Amino acid sequence: MFLYCGIACRRKFFWCYRPLSTYVTKTRYLFELKEDDDACKKAQQTGAFYLFHGLAPLLQTSAHQYLAPRHSLLELERLLGKFGQDAQRIEDSVLIGCSEQQEAWFALDLGLDSSFSISASLHKPEMETELKGSFIELRKALFQLNARDASMLSTAQALLRWHDAHQFCSRSGQPTKKNVAGSKRVCPSNNIIYYPQMAPVVITLVSDGTRCLLARQSSFPKGMYSALAGFCDIGESVEETIRREVAEEVGLEVESLQYYASQHWPFPSGSLMIACHATVKPGQTEIQVNLRELETAAWFSHDEVATALKRKGSYSQQQNGTFPFWLPPKLAISHQLIKEWVEKQTCSSLPA
Numbered sequence: 153m154f155l156y157c158g159i160a161c162r163r164k165f166f167w168c169y170r171p172l173s174t175y176v177t178k179t180r181y182l183f184e185l186k187e188d189d190d191a192c193k194k195a196q197q198t199g200a201f202y203l204f205h206g207l208a209p210l211l212q213t214s215a216h217q218y219l220a221p222r223h224s225l226l227e228l229e230r231l232l233g234k235f236g237q238d239a240q241r242i243e244d245s246v247l248i249g250c251s252e253q254q255e256a257w258f259a260l261d262l263g264l265d266s267s268f269s270i271s272a273s274l275h276k277p278e279m280e281t282e283l284k285g286s287f288i289e290l291r292k293a294l295f296q297l298n299a300r301d302a303s304m305l306s307t308a309q310a311l312l313r314w315h316d317a318h319q320f321c322s323r324s325g326q327p328t329k330k331n332v333a334g335s336k337r338v339c340p341s342n343n344i345i346y347y348p349q350m351a352p353v354v355i356t357l358v359s360d361g362t363r364c365l366l367a368r369q370s371s372f373p374k375g376m377y378s379a380l381a382g383f384c385d386i387g388e389s390v391e392e393t394i395r396r397e398v399a400e401e402v403g404l405e406v407e408s409l410q411y412y413a414s415q416h417w418p419f420p421s422g423s424l425m426i427a428c429h430a431t432v433k434p435g436q437t438e439i440q441v442n443l444r445e446l447e448t449a450a451w452f453s454h455d456e457v458a459t460a461l462k463r464k465g466s467y468s469q470q471q472n473g474t475f476p477f478w479l480p481p482k483l484a485i486s487h488q489l490i491k492e493w494v495e496k497q498t499c500s501s502l503p504a
């Protein structure tokens with residue numbers, strides 16, 4: 153693919169064709185598949201499918217890690233035939249990405265109730281045997297996947313969940329119809345278009361200059377602490393959400409904040425995690441935990457956090473009855489946010 157562009161060269165100005173980068177070509181290809189149903193159907197012929205059952209991805213075990221296998225359209229049609237399923241079921245699949253060689257990747261849930269008559273849920277164990285893998289809850293498997301599979305399966309699950317929950321138009325009550333890629337649904341009776349949504353969530357690491365504030369919810373695994381998190385309310389900016397969440401959860405006022413990074417997170421039903429560092433005024437650090445939101449919150453020193461970062465998740469109780477202090481795994485943006493804080497503290501304490 154070529155792009156027509158102007159380049160100034162040795163004082164002359166002329167037009168030339170500049171080859172597009174692999175990334176741009178890939179992005180344009182995915183854009184075309186979302187816009188053009190026929191192109192997307194064609195891409196399915198040479199594409200690969202990640203399989204789910206009741207939103208749990210099909211995984212295979214390999215050396216203490218999970219791998220997400222992909223299946224060709226032919227394999228999928230054979231499998232559906234074997235389990236008495238209509239090949240039309242493939243219409244429920246959603247586009248989730250493509251390789252640099254433009255092999256399109258799709259995801260299909262064989263266990264969700266679709267518009268087709270026979271439910272596949274009866275066949276789950278047989279399917280697992282046939283596919284030489286297991287359908288495992290993403291929450292349990294996420295941290296044992298490589299970064300690419302984790303990202304693909306998170307996107308796939310969020311998109312499949314969204315389609316499952318938007319089968320009907322909220323205005324007319326009529327069934328909505330998805331485009332082939334699954335990038336939207338349309339109500340045929342009034343042409344309302346529904347686009348997949350995700351909920352913005354802020355995650356904030358509060359610091360008082362030397363310590364950082366970490367908290368736990370009672371639902372967290374024992375001993376695990378994380379940065380403060382909260383959903384954005386309608387009408388709020390990221391800055392306002394951070395200010396409100398920190399005040400609500402630990403009773404402190406944020407003085408300054410700095411954006412760090414963002415991450416798609418598949419739970420509870422697809423969130424955009426926006427991670428920031430924040431500081432409170434020195435001397436205004438007394439925590440008042442909101443027990444309706446959190447089990448506990450506390451200030452931690454650089455050394456305590458640096459040690460905890462090295463610890464792998466451990467649920468085993470110590471002899472004194474407590475659980476070791478540990479932090480979310482590497483894949484979670486909270487881990488990366490906390491790690492960055494530790495590194496910055498280390499740099500600022502080094503002699504000039």
Ligand SMILES: NC(=O)C1=CN([C@@H]2O[C@H](COP(=O)(O)OP(=O)(O)OC[C@H]3O[C@@H](n4cnc5c(N)ncnc54)[C@H](OP(=O)(O)O)[C@@H]3O)[C@@H](O)[C@H]2O)C=CC1
Pocket residue numbers: 351353355378379380381382383415417419420423425445480484485486487
């Ligand atoms: N990737 C990462 O590193 C991390 C991710 N997270 C994620 O951040 C998310 C938010 O953190 P959390 O502290 O729980 O958030 P909040 O502090 O906002 O509290 C959660 C409560 O907010 C209510 N709520 C408001 N809007 C929504 C919405 N759109 N979807 C679901 N619940 C909503 C729910 O209340 P009710 O149930 O009463 O309706 C829910 O129990 C969690 O899903 C968590 O998985 C958190 C930490 C680290």
Ligand SMILES: [Mg+2]
Pocket residue numbers: 380381382401445
């Ligand atoms: Mg919270």
